[in-house]
Amino acid sequence: MTIDKEKLKALAEAARDYSGSDLIEHESRYNALACEVDPVTVLTLLAEIERHEAWRTAFLAERDAQMRQRDQLRAENEALRKDAERYRAIRDEIPHADLGRAILDVQTADEYDAAVDAAMAKEKSHD
Structure with missing residues (x-):
């Protein structure tokens, strides 16, 4: 059921606003509505x-x-997940000798993390 709110409002306002003479003149209609x-x-x-x-x-x-924010966060999360996979692949799968002088002495994953963080900080300071 659809209510014509504007029509209903106009009728209610008209009924509410009747003056005394209007009320007498339209008494039967008003009484029915009332x-x-x-x-x-x-x-x-x-x-x-x-x-x-x-x-x-x-x-x-x-x-x-x-x-929209959820979708944006999902996209950002996916990008971060891919970055983490790349990082773990470099850290865990690529031989240390192939990663350059900065990490030749690295023996553990934690040392590697520290070397990567230091390299990232050094790179950032050059920007």
Whole structure:
């Protein structure tokens, strides 16, 4: 069921705003509406519907923003995962002699991590 909220609002406002002469002139129509529902109640309910619609719109916008952020974080995570795989391959699979002078003395994975971190810091300082 679709509610024509604008029409309902106009009818409720008209019923609420009847002056004394209008009320006498339209007494039977007003009484029929008054028996069905109070115009102030209708206006209050319409305002509540509008408030909920505004909340829903804001909620959906926030949800969409969070989904975009989630997708961005997933993409960043995937890139980091690939970098970690590359790093582990270099650290664990490539012979140390092939990695250059800076790491020739490295014997353990932790020493290798420290050498890579130092090389990265040195490279960063050149930028």
